[in-house]
Amino acid sequence: MQDNRLSRRAFLRSVGLGATGLWLAACAAPTAAPGTESAEGGAAPGAAAITLDFFAWGDQTDIPAWEQLAQNYMEMHPNVTLNVSPTPGADYYAKLQTLFAGGTPPHVASFQGWEWQPYADRGLLAPLDEYVQDSGLTAPYPEGIRSLEVSTRRNGQIYLMPLQVATMxxxxxxxxxxxxxxxxxxxxxxxxxxxxxxxxxxxxxxxxxxxxxxxxxxxxxxxxxxxxxxxxxxxxxxxxxxxxxxxxxxxxxxxxxxxxxxxxxxxxxxxxxxxxxxxxxxxxxxxxxxxxxxxxxxxxxxxxxxxxxxxxxxxxxxxxxxxxxxxxxGWSEGVAIPRTDLVGEAWGFVSYMGGEEGNKLYATITGRIPNNLDLIENFWIPTIAERFQVQNGKAFLEAIKRSEVDVxxxxxxxxxxxxxxxxxxxxxxxxxxxxxxxxxxxxxxxxxxxxxxxxxxx
Structure with missing residues (x-):
C-alpha cells in the first residue's frame, strides 16, 4: 500500500485552517466487512485482542460520559482496549486534522454535524450504511427532518452515527x-x-x-x-x-x-x-x-x-x-469511523454508543438530547425534569421538528x-x-x- 500521509500544510488548507485549496488524495486502509463482529457489535468470542483509539470531543460535560461508555464497553468485551483521548473543543479539530495529515487517524472520532463532510469527500471516513442496515440501528436516522438528514448523510451515504440531536x-x-x-x-x-x-x-x-x-x-x-x-x-x-x-x-x-x-x-x-x-x-x-x-x-x-x-x-x-x-x-452530532484496518471493530463501539443503552447513558450524564425522537419524548424529557429540573423540555422537541442546519x-x-x-x-x-x-x-x-x-x- 502506498504511503497515506499528506503534508500537514496541505491537509490543514484542505479542511479549513488555511486558505482553501485542492484536497490531496489519500490512500485508505481496507475496511473490515460487516459480520466480523458479534451480534452485540463487539468481537466474537475468542477473538484476538484489539486496541481502538477514540479521539473524543472533550469538555467538562462530555468527559465523564466518554469514560463511563468506554468502561462499560470494555467490561462487555474483554478483548477490546479503548484509548479515549478527550480534547477541548478549542483545539479539537486542529489536532484531529494533524492526526489525519500524519497518516495516524483514530479508529473513532467525534464530529459536529457540519464538520465531517470534507473528510468524507476525500474518502477518509467509512460509510456506515451496510452496518446500520445489518444491525437494524435505524432510529438515529428519522425521516422527514432535513437538518438531521443532511448532518448525517453525504451523497446518499451515512457517515455519522448521531449520539445527540442538537438544537438551541x-x-x-x-x-x-x-x-x-x-x-x-x-x-x-x-x-x-x-x-x-x-x-x-x-x-x-x-x-x-x-x-x-x-x-x-x-x-x-x-x-x-x-x-x-x-x-x-x-x-x-x-x-x-x-x-x-x-x-x-x-x-x-x-x-x-x-x-x-x-x-x-x-x-x-x-x-x-x-x-x-x-x-x-x-x-x-x-x-x-x-x-x-x-x-x-x-x-x-x-x-x-x-x-x-x-x-x-x-x-x-x-x-x-x-x-x-x-x-x-438543529443538527445531529456524534462520531464517525475513519478508514483504517479496524472499521468493523470500531463499529462495535460506535453501535454501542449510538444504541439505546449507550445513548441513554450518554444523555443522562451530559444532559444532551438523545439521538432519536422516541427517546427524546419518552425518556429524555422526563429525565431532565428530574435531573436538571427543566419543566418545559417539550420546547426542545418542537425546536428540532422546525430545525435548519447552519451551513x-x-x-x-x-x-x-x-x-x-x-x-x-x-x-x-x-x-x-x-x-x-x-x-x-x-x-x-x-x-x-x-x-x-x-x-x-x-
Missing amino acids: VMFYVPALFEEAGVDLPTDDWTFEDFLAKAEAITDTSGDKKRYGYQANGIWPRDIHWIRGTGKQEFDELVDPHTAMFDQPEIIDVIQIVAQDVIYKMGVAPLPADTDTGANTIQTGNVAMKYEGAWFFTQLNSPALREEGKEIVFDVVMMPKQQDPERPHR IGGVSRTQMWNEVVKPDGWDRLNNNSATAAEVLPVVNAGVQALLDEYWANQ
Whole structure:
C-alpha cells in the first residue's frame, strides 16, 4: 500500500485552517466487512485482542460520559482496549486534522454535524450504511427532518452515527424575572416581547448588576436570529455557491442582537465581563441566554444542588420573528469511523454508543438530547425534569421538528468563521468598532471568495 500521509500544510488548507485549496488524495486502509463482529457489535468470542483509539470531543460535560461508555464497553468485551483521548473543543479539530495529515487517524472520532463532510469527500471516513442496515440501528436516522438528514448523510451515504440531536432554545432564570416584576416568557412570545423583557429586567445601578440577556458574541450563535427574519446567509444551506450576508434584514437583526443589546440598549453585559466569567447567567446576574442542552450541567445539576450552587432555570422556544415557520437551529452530532484496518471493530463501539443503552447513558450524564425522537419524548424529557429540573423540555422537541442546519459543504463553517466572519465581522461588532452595515458586506465578499475558490477546484 502506498504511503497515506499528506503534508500537514496541505491537509490543514484542505479542511479549513488555511486558505482553501485542492484536497490531496489519500490512500485508505481496507475496511473490515460487516459480520466480523458479534451480534452485540463487539468481537466474537475468542477473538484476538484489539486496541481502538477514540479521539473524543472533550469538555467538562462530555468527559465523564466518554469514560463511563468506554468502561462499560470494555467490561462487555474483554478483548477490546479503548484509548479515549478527550480534547477541548478549542483545539479539537486542529489536532484531529494533524492526526489525519500524519497518516495516524483514530479508529473513532467525534464530529459536529457540519464538520465531517470534507473528510468524507476525500474518502477518509467509512460509510456506515451496510452496518446500520445489518444491525437494524435505524432510529438515529428519522425521516422527514432535513437538518438531521443532511448532518448525517453525504451523497446518499451515512457517515455519522448521531449520539445527540442538537438544537438551541432560550434559557431563563425565573428568580430574576420575579425580582424585576416581569412576566415569564412563554413559547408564543415575540421578538418585541424579548427585547421589552430584557430592558425591564436590566438594572445596573446596584452592587449586584442584573442584565436581561447575555449576548452570544459569535456568528454560529446568531444564526437563529438571522433565520428568523426569513432570510439566510447562503443561496443553499448544503453546498452553497453564493454568500448572502449583506441582505438588509440580516444587517438589521445582527445590529440589534450582536451589538445594540450591549452598547446601545445596555441590556447585556460587556464581552469583557462574560469572557472573564463575571455577570453571566451562571453567576446569577443574567436572566436569559440562548443555549443548548449541553449547558444544563453548568446551571442546575445534582452536583451543583448538593453544593448549594445551582441556578434554577427553565427554557422556552426562541421568540417569533418574521418567518411564520419559526425555524430553530438543529443538527445531529456524534462520531464517525475513519478508514483504517479496524472499521468493523470500531463499529462495535460506535453501535454501542449510538444504541439505546449507550445513548441513554450518554444523555443522562451530559444532559444532551438523545439521538432519536422516541427517546427524546419518552425518556429524555422526563429525565431532565428530574435531573436538571427543566419543566418545559417539550420546547426542545418542537425546536428540532422546525430545525435548519447552519451551513454544510466543502468550505466548512469553521473555515468561514476563522478566516473571514470572525476577524472581519464579529470581532469588530464585539469591540464596537464598526456596525453591522459596515462589516457584513465585507464578510459577504470574503465568504464568497472562499466559495468561488472551492468551486473553481471541483
